[in-house]
Amino acid sequence: MDINYDLAVGTTRELNQKLNAAATKDADVSFRVLNPKGAHTLAVGMTSNISVDIQGHVGYYCGGMNQNAHIKVLGNAGPAVAENMMSGRVTVSGSVSHYAGASAHGGLLVVQGDSSSRCGISLKGANIVVQGSVGHMSAFMAQSGSMVVCGDAGDALGDSLYEAKLYVRGNVASLGTDCVEKTLLDEHKREIDGLLERAGVTGADASEFRRFGSARKLYNFDVDNADAY
Amino acid sequence: MPTKKNNDDRSSGRDELRSRLRESATYPREVIAEIQRAAETGIYDIRGWGAKRKVPNFDDLLFLGASMSRYPLEGYREKCTTSVTLGTRFASKPIELKIPITVAGMSFGALSGPAKEALGRGASAAGTSTTTGDGGMTPEERENSNILVYQLLPSRYGMNPDDLRRADAIEVVVGQGAKPGGGGMLLGQKISERVAGMRDLPEGIDQRSACRHPDWTGPDDLAIKIQELREITNWEKPIYIKIGAARTYYDTALAVKAGADVVVLDGMQGGTAATQDVFIEHVGIPTLPALRQAVEALQELDMHRKVQLIVSGGIRSGADVAKALAMGADAVSVGVAALIALGDNSPQFESDYNELGSSAGFYDDWHEGLDPSGISTQDEELAARFDPVLGGRRLANYLNVLTLETQTLARANGKSHVHNLEPEDLVALTIEASAMAGVPLAGTDWIPGKNNF
Ligand SMILES: Cc1cc2nc3c(=O)[nH]c(=O)nc-3n(C[C@H](O)[C@H](O)[C@H](O)COP(=O)(O)O)c2cc1C
Numbered sequence: 005m006d007i008n009y010d011l012a013v014g015t016t017r018e019l020n021q022k023l024n025a026a027a028t029k030d031a032d033v034s035f036r037v038l039n040p041k042g043a044h045t046l047a048v049g050m051t052s053n054i055s056v057d058i059q060g061h062v063g064y065y066c067g068g069m070n071q072n073a074h075i076k077v078l079g080n081a082g083p084a085v086a087e088n089m090m091s092g093r094v095t096v097s098g099s100v101s102h103y104a105g106a107s108a109h110g111g112l113l114v115v116q117g118d119s120s121s122r123c124g125i126s127l128k129g130a131n132i133v134v135q136g137s138v139g140h141m142s143a144f145m146a147q148s149g150s151m152v153v154c155g156d157a158g159d160a161l162g163d164s165l166y167e168a169k170l171y172v173r174g175n176v177a178s179l180g181t182d183c184v185e186k187t188l189l190d191e192h193k194r195e196i197d198g199l200l201e202r203a204g205v206t207g208a209d210a211s212e213f214r215r216f217g218s219a220r221k222l223y224n225f226d227v228d229n230a231d232a233y
Numbered sequence: 234m235p236t237k238k239n240n241d242d243r244s245s246g247r248d249e250l251r252s253r254l255r256e257s258a259t260y261p262r263e264v265i266a267e268i269q270r271a272a273e274t275g276i277y278d279i280r281g282w283g284a285k286r287k288v289p290n291f292d293d294l295l296f297l298g299a300s301m302s303r304y305p306l307e308g309y310r311e312k313c314t315t316s317v318t319l320g321t322r323f324a325s326k327p328i329e330l331k332i333p334i335t336v337a338g339m340s341f342g343a344l345s346g347p348a349k350e351a352l353g354r355g356a357s358a359a360g361t362s363t364t365t366g367d368g369g370m371t372p373e374e375r376e377n378s379n380i381l382v383y384q385l386l387p388s389r390y391g392m393n394p395d396d397l398r399r400a401d402a403i404e405v406v407v408g409q410g411a412k413p414g415g416g417g418m419l420l421g422q423k424i425s426e427r428v429a430g431m432r433d434l435p436e437g438i439d440q441r442s443a444c445r446h447p448d449w450t451g452p453d454d455l456a457i458k459i460q461e462l463r464e465i466t467n468w469e470k471p472i473y474i475k476i477g478a479a480r481t482y483y484d485t486a487l488a489v490k491a492g493a494d495v496v497v498l499d500g501m502q503g504g505t506a507a508t509q510d511v512f513i514e515h516v517g518i519p520t521l522p523a524l525r526q527a528v529e530a531l532q533e534l535d536m537h538r539k540v541q542l543i544v545s546g547g548i549r550s551g552a553d554v555a556k557a558l559a560m561g562a563d564a565v566s567v568g569v570a571a572l573i574a575l576g577d578n579s580p581q582f583e584s585d586y587n588e589l590g591s592s593a594g595f596y597d598d599w600h601e602g603l604d605p606s607g608i609s610t611q612d613e614e615l616a617a618r619f620d621p622v623l624g625g626r627r628l629a630n631y632l633n634v635l636t637l638e639t640q641t642l643a644r645a646n647g648k649s650h651v652h653n654l655e656p657e658d659l660v661a662l663t664i665e666a667s668a669m670a671g672v673p674l675a676g677t678d679w680i681p682g683k684n685n686f
Pocket residue numbers: 281282283337338339340343344365366367384406408409410475499502503504505506545546547548566567568569570599609
């Protein structure tokens with residue numbers, strides 16, 4: 005079933021209610037959202053595997069805490085798109101502002117353009133694929149999950165990183181505290197290939213990526229590392 | 234072996250020596266010990282509990298009571314109600330508490346599973362709420378708390394929309410009184426398999442939680458964040474904002490602007506599970522002046538009683554509760570006192586405390602996970618010492634005593650609801666407390682700073 009919802013006449017509240025009501029009734033629903041015009045908190049808290057196509061730019065927290073739904077933004081997204089996503093998928097055809105995928109626990113976030121700073125901050129198990137570049141402090145304190153960046157990474161990549169895996173194809177401006185380059189093994193290439201395929205990214209070869217991870221030196225406080233804190 | 238006579242000689246010699254020794258006010262023994270400790274270890278002191286320094290507090294205020302000009306209520310006959318409704322501003326399902334005392338957020342991780350269960354049992358028996366903490370919602374707590382407030386913290390450990398919807402209210406933690414501007418800590422000893430799993434972290438590492446939220450920075454962002462939380466929970470749940478007492482007048486006004494249903498204000502005496510001692514003792518302002526500033530901000534915005542105010546940080550007795558309500562709070566919340574009620578620092582464990590280099594009444598190394606009372610630990614053997622049913626009953630008793638004491642004071646001031654207590658019922662014992670609380674010095678009509686002098 006295809007449903008159009010026009011935000012030029014409707015409201016965010018009504019849209020989210022309709023999305024959730026449709027979700028509880030029938031999983032095979034496709035929503036098309038028109039005239040989002042940068043509205044905040046669109047398609048947040050989705051629970052079932054409906055698809056939502058948002059035709060235009062969105063504001064803050066689009067797809068926040070998503071469970072199961074497939075959300076597509078045909079435009080750019082404001083701060084914290086797919087924040088704390090649990091499962092499902094959020095795709096942005098344009099670029100995204102800061103905090104994209106913040107603390108996301110599961111699911112896949114695909115950014116077809118660039119991401120601003122702090123992409124994947126506090127990541128907790130989700131996967132992020134950015135076709136362009138990511139800004140500074142990306143993957144700050146990222147705990148688990150993987151981030152694949154086809155372009156460049158800004159300063160202080162992976163600062164205070166825990167167990168998340170970072171893959172960057174282009175240039176890395178600088179690494180954050182306790183983030184180090186690690187050898188790219190076959191298992192990592194397979195992971196990159198898998199994520200690129202799921203994200204629908206072609207023309208990037210897994211062996212062109214470099215892998216970064218935690219040096220694990222800050223895991224337990226050590227006086228001799230005091231300068232790093 | 235020294236003879237008895239020798240012993241006597243020695244002790245009288247020591248007494249004479251003592252009377253000639255002069256302790257430095259600048260370098261008292263505990264300061265010297267801290268310098269020695271710092272030189273030995275090279276790391277700051279981390280501990281639990283709240284500020285130990287003396288600051289002006291509710292003990293510096295008194296109630297006037299009733300006499301010729303006011304008449305009291307009959308102690309055991311005339312009704313003095315204690316119920317509180319929280320979240321009347323925007324939430325479609327506000328919270329109803331039987332008593333104006335709630336249990337503050339304390340994390341599973343800092344506390345054991347059974348301790349969280351006991352908090353839930355005790356609070357439910359007394360008709361009030363408990364609050365989760367940094368580390369997510371445990372089933373033990375959800376099952377045993379009739380009313381559970383779910384914290385959204387910077388770390389976002391275990392944060393998920395199912396628990397948001399399972400909660401009765403949501404508390405966005407901006408700060409804590411013990412450490413306004415500081416993030417959390419949970420040291421490796423307490424990161425058990427279960428705690429690590431709930432936080433998506435490796436076991437046994439020292440975990441530092443962020444001091445800022447990952448997806449918003451200022452009050453304008455927070456307003457949108459709160460809109461998101463309301464959308465996800467269908468605008469049902471009250472949303473609290475918790476702030477540590479710092480620039481309280483402005484912080485309260487901004488919390489209202491950001492869309493809070495309830496402001497939770499935690500003064501500098503507020504407890505913590507693990508923070509640097511220097512942070513606990515030197516950052517933030519006491520509960521007394523912070524409460525006055527928060528009430529002033531709410532009144533100026535015409536939001537007093539519309540956005541409810543919960544105050545915490547050193548609430549110990551019904552007198553503290555009644556004074557906080559008289560100054561304008563809608564409810565209070567208790568942390569350290571609740572743990573003591575459960576059995577923390579009990580003399581029963583004196584020899585264990587001694588072995589840890591401490592004593593019942595002083596033990597504050599909750600971060601080490603070795604708590605003899607089994608409350609602030611993840612060690613299964615220690616945790617098994619603690620009986621959550623008994624602990625829950627003790628907490629319910631304690632909360633009931635606080636309520637009875639609060640009612641006693643309210644009736645003495647002629648109030649039929651504890652919320653009818655007002656600043657006019659209070660006087661201050663010291664000039665400092667008078668200035669901070671904004672009530673007159675006893676026997677005068679002087680409030681320093683008011684009316685230009
Ligand atoms: C053991 C312990 C753990 C705490 N954990 C949290 C927490 O996870 N989140 C939070 O906002 N505050 C936490 N606090 C602070 C309390 O919520 C509350 O602000 C404080 O304890 C109130 O002061 P009081 O202890 O003097 O009553 C904790 C306090 C203690 C004692």
